[in-house]
Amino acid sequence: LVNTFAAYGKAVGQRVKGAIEAAGAGAIGTMVRSVTSLNDNTPHTGVMYYQDSIPKIPSVALGIQDAEFLSRLIDDGEEIVVNLDLSCQNHEKALSYNIIGEIRGSEFPEEIIVVGGHFDAWDKGQGAHDDGAGCMQAIEVLSIIKQLNLQPKRTIRCVLFTDEEQWQAGAKAYAARSDSLKENHIAAIESDRGVLTPRGFNVTADSTVIDRMQKWLPILRRTGIDWIREGGSGPDIRRIKDAHALIGYVPDNQRYFDYHHSANDTFDQVHAREMELGTAAMTILTWLVSEEGIE
Amino acid sequence: LVNTFAAYGKAVGQRVKGAIEAAGAGAIGTMVRSVTSLNDNTPHTGVMYYQDSIPKIPSVALGIQDAEFLSRLIDDGEEIVVNLDLSCQNHEKALSYNIIGEIRGSEFPEEIIVVGGHFDAWDKGQGAHDDGAGCMQAIEVLSIIKQLNLQPKRTIRCVLFTDEEQWQAGAKAYAARSDSLKENHIAAIESDRGVLTPRGFNVTADSTVIDRMQKWLPILRRTGIDWIREGGSGPDIRRIKDAHALIGYVPDNQRYFDYHHSANDTFDQVHAREMELGTAAMTILTWLVSEEGIE
Numbered sequence: 001l002v003n004t005f006a007a008y009g010k011a012v013g014q015r016v017k018g019a020i021e022a023a024g025a026g027a028i029g030t031m032v033r034s035v036t037s038l039n040d041n042t043p044h045t046g047v048m049y050y051q052d053s054i055p056k057i058p059s060v061a062l063g064i065q066d067a068e069f070l071s072r073l074i075d076d077g078e079e080i081v082v083n084l085d086l087s088c089q090n091h092e093k094a095l096s097y098n099i100i101g102e103i104r105g106s107e108f109p110e111e112i113i114v115v116g117g118h119f120d121a122w123d124k125g126q127g128a129h130d131d132g133a134g135c136m137q138a139i140e141v142l143s144i145i146k147q148l149n150l151q152p153k154r155t156i157r158c159v160l161f162t163d164e165e166q167w168q169a170g171a172k173a174y175a176a177r178s179d180s181l182k183e184n185h186i187a188a189i190e191s192d193r194g195v196l197t198p199r200g201f202n203v204t205a206d207s208t209v210i211d212r213m214q215k216w217l218p219i220l221r222r223t224g225i226d227w228i229r230e231g232g233s234g235p236d237i238r239r240i241k242d243a244h245a246l247i248g249y250v251p252d253n254q255r256y257f258d259y260h261h262s263a264n265d266t267f268d269q270v271h272a273r274e275m276e277l278g279t280a281a282m283t284i285l286t287w288l289v290s291e292e293g294i295e
Numbered sequence: 296l297v298n299t300f301a302a303y304g305k306a307v308g309q310r311v312k313g314a315i316e317a318a319g320a321g322a323i324g325t326m327v328r329s330v331t332s333l334n335d336n337t338p339h340t341g342v343m344y345y346q347d348s349i350p351k352i353p354s355v356a357l358g359i360q361d362a363e364f365l366s367r368l369i370d371d372g373e374e375i376v377v378n379l380d381l382s383c384q385n386h387e388k389a390l391s392y393n394i395i396g397e398i399r400g401s402e403f404p405e406e407i408i409v410v411g412g413h414f415d416a417w418d419k420g421q422g423a424h425d426d427g428a429g430c431m432q433a434i435e436v437l438s439i440i441k442q443l444n445l446q447p448k449r450t451i452r453c454v455l456f457t458d459e460e461q462w463q464a465g466a467k468a469y470a471a472r473s474d475s476l477k478e479n480h481i482a483a484i485e486s487d488r489g490v491l492t493p494r495g496f497n498v499t500a501d502s503t504v505i506d507r508m509q510k511w512l513p514i515l516r517r518t519g520i521d522w523i524r525e526g527g528s529g530p531d532i533r534r535i536k537d538a539h540a541l542i543g544y545v546p547d548n549q550r551y552f553d554y555h556h557s558a559n560d561t562f563d564q565v566h567a568r569e570m571e572l573g574t575a576a577m578t579i580l581t582w583l584v585s586e587e588g589i590e
Contacts, residue, residue, distance in 0.1 A: 002517060002572065037568065197492065197547045199521070222297060224549075226494070226521040252492045252547065254519075254569050273332065274549050277297065 004037055004253045005193070008260075011035045012046070019059040020051045029058040029084055033067035037257040041065040044262045045124055047166065058084050096120075098170045102157035103142055105290065111154040113289050114188035114243070115141045115282060118164030118171075118236055125265030129256065133270050134191035135160045137249075137279045144283045152290040154186065161236040164192070171236035178240065185243035187289045189282055190234025194259065195275040196251040198224035201285065202232035205245035209294055213245070216288050223281040245294050247285070251278055299332055299548045300488070303555075306330045307341070314354040315346045324353040324379055328362035332552040336360040339557045340419055342461065353379050391415075393465045397452035398437055400585070406449040408584050409483035409538070410436045410577060413459030413466075413531055420560030424551065428565050429486035430455045432544075432574045439578045447585040449481065456531040459487070466531035473535065480538035482584045484577055485529025489554065490570035491546040493519035496580065497527035500540035504589055508540070511583050518576040540589050542580070546573055 001007040015032045022030040034044035041063030050056040062070070073080055099119060105111060117134035121127020138158045145152060162170035178185070189201075201220075203210050207230070214228050233246035240246065251274070259265040296302040310327045317325040329339035336358030345351040357365070368375055394414060400406060412429030416422020433453050440447060457465035473480070484496075496515075498505050502525070509523050528541035535541065546569070554560040 002519060197549050224297060224547075252519075254492045254572070255566060271550060277549070 004257045007037075008035060008257055015046060015059075015061060016048055019048055019057055020054055022059075023055045023057045027057060029060075029082075031060050031062050031067070031070075031082070031084075034061045034064055034262075035257075036064065036260075036262065037255075038262075038264065039064050040264075042262045042264055043124075044257070044260070045122060046261045058086055060084060060086065096162040096170070098162050098174055099160040100157065101139075101142065102155055103145060103152055105154040105156070106151045107153040109155050110184055111293075112183055112185045113154055113156050113286055114159050114185060114237060114240065115156065115190075115286055116159035116161060116188070116234075116236060117191050118162070119160040120163050120165050120170075121265075122165055122261040124261060124263045125259070126267055128265050128267040128270050129194035129196075129259045130261065130265055131164070131192045132267070133195040133275055134193075134249075137191045137195060137275065137282055138189075140279045141283045141286050144279070145287065150287070152287065154290040154293075156286055156290055159236075164235055168235065168239070171239045174236075175239040175241070178242075183242070185240050186294050187245040187247060188233070188237035188240045188243045189247040189249060189286060190237045191249040191278065191282060192234050192236070193249065193253065194251055194256040195270055195278055196253070196255055197271075197274040198249075198278050198281050199252050200225055200227040200229060200250045201281075202229055202248040202250055203245055204231065204233045204238070205247075205294075209245050212294065213285075216285070219288070220281055220284060223277045223284065225281050245289075249278060249282055299552045302332075303330060303552055310341060310354075310356060311343055314343055314352050315349055317354075318350045318352045322352060324355075324377075326355050326357050326362070326365075326377070326379075329356045329359055329557075330552075331359065331555075331557065332549075333557075333559065334359050335559075337557045337559055338419070339552070339555070340417060341556045353381055355379060355381065391457040391465070393457050393469055394455040395452065396434075396437065397450055398440060398447055400449040400451070401446045402448040404450050405479055406481045406588075407478055408449055408451050408581055409454050409480060409532060409535065410451065410485075410581055411454035411456060411483070411529075411531060412486050413457070414455040415458050415460050415465075416560075417460055417556040419556060419558045420554070421562055423560050423562040423565050424489035424491075424554045425556065425560055426459070426487045427562070428490040428570055429488075429544075432486045432490060432570065432577055433484075435574045436578045436581050439574070440582065445582070447582065449585040449588075451581055451585055454531075459530055463530065463534070466534045469531075470534040470536065473537075478537070480535050481589050482540040482542060483528070483532035483535045483538045484542040484544060484581060485532045486544040486573065486577060487529050487531070488544065488548065489546055489551040490565055490573055491548070491550055492566075492569040493544075493573050493576050494547050495520055495522040495524060495545045496576075497524055497543040497545055498540055499526065499528045499533070499542075500589075504540050507589065508580075511580070514579060514583070515576055518572045518579065520576050540584075544573060544577055 036044035233248045331339035
């Protein structure tokens with residue numbers, strides 16, 4: 001599959017459900033070949049589930065080269081004995097917070113545009129592409145508007161959601177509080193697919209809204225955006241059900257799973273120019289929604 | 296400028312003509328801040344010219360950090376003395392060759408599709424993005440068709456041009472010989488913009504030909520190609536004047552000048568997946584032209 005997110009989606013069940021399936025078949029532990037696009041020896045990790053009715057066996061992700069090495073030994077008829085020495089554990093839940101800042105709209109302050117990312121990261125690496133740099137892009141949208149001394153007609157709100165990786169508790173809490181306040185979101189934009197070179201925006205909205213947004217393409221093309229497509233958005237904003245448009249920023253995906261959820265996801269792997277162009281694309285789109293509305 | 300090729304084009308005159316301009320104003324040497332997109336200290340080099348009527352003074356490109364350091368000293372009012380110790384020299388011209396291989400067409404063997412790159416490189420680095428990997432993509436187009444046991448209707452010819460960097464002697468010799476043989480090129484495709492993630496194809500052709508090619512976009516999109524645009528092609532194939540379509544493969548350009556003509560242009564900076572997708576795009580386009588013609 002050319003789209004690495006589609007490939008990941010189809011393959012990752014081996015890790016997510018591996019322990020359940022293996023234990024059900026009598027295994028005492030599982031080792032899964034990392035679900036990654038990079039042929040190195042850095043384990044790629046992420047969420048995995050147990051089921052209460054089935055033994056909770058140890059489960060690990062191996063680097064590609066270690067996994068291939070073991071495969072070769074098995075192919076050669078070797079008998080392999082592996083000792084698993086794991087230090088991972090489940091901690092109690094702890095209090096955490098969404099981080100929110102906004103520029104109030106001058107004409108329609110009750111009409112809110114959310115721009116955000118998630119502030120937590122998987123434990124390996126620094127969480128640069130997933131999703132520290134995405135959060136910085138969201139902050140920069142407001143920062144650029146402020147630096148340019150622009151006063152938006154609608155409220156532009158930056159939300160850095162907590163706990164996307166495990167339970168999406170931050171997204172759920174934001175949506176619940178927003179519902180109770182009867183807030184009116186006209187759009188929400190999320191950057192959570194890395195900060196590689198800009199390609200497009202995924203949009204969940206009525207087709208009339210998408211048609212309208214596509215008229216903005218000539219402006220967005222200046223930042224490298226080539227398309228606006230129906231479908232998808234972001235893992236946090238998708239819970240903001242009242243928003244007229246849920247919008248996911250989509251950079252190129254070929255390198256994303258070289259970094260994602262591994263020790264490779266470090267800030268030196270962020271290309272400043274590519275990140276800045278994505279920020280520019282998000283800022284322009286946010287401004288257009290703010291000034292022109294979306295319906 | 297967002298497009299780094301456009302930015303390079305506007306800035307590079309400072310290096311190309313710097314020695315002429317400076318010597319004309321009485322300078323005894325020139326140092327130019329590297330024309331690059333990467334803020335490191337690796338000099339970015341390339342062609343520079345003298346003019347016979349003006350003294351031929353020494354001319355060097357400095358890494359960005361060295362250039363900035365010298366600028367700060369000047370701003371601080373320091374008097375700077377620089378010793379230039381250069382070992383560069385002009386060698387005599389030497390015999391070199393284009394490298395050519397082809398699969399003869401089964402129905403219209405006299406109709407030729409060239410797919411190529413240039414086999415020389417600037418002296419710094421390994422010439423990976425410029426243009427070793429581009430040459431490999433051109434070879435792979437033929438290799439993939441052969442591996443798939445496909446027999447093209449038209450002749451598909453791989454040409455690796457020599458001496459693109461200095462005089463384009465390979466391109467000129469190919470065009471002259473082709474003219475003398477009265478060969479009929481229906482299309483030529485060149486990869487000489489690095490092997491980063493695929494974006495589109497630049498095409499110099501009649502608008503009817505471009506309209507026809509754009510109908511192939513749904514197939515090419517599978518490899519990441521988002522557009523086919525009028526204008527431009529490649530520095531070698533542009534001399535094949537009889538070709539009905541001159542086509543430049545266009546990958547993303549944000550990282551290209553991080554590598555180009557510097558010690559950074561090494562094969563470890565080639566992303567295999569991105570390169571392979573470009574090869575797939577070029578192969579599909581070549582095959583479509585071969586089987587369907589282009590007019």
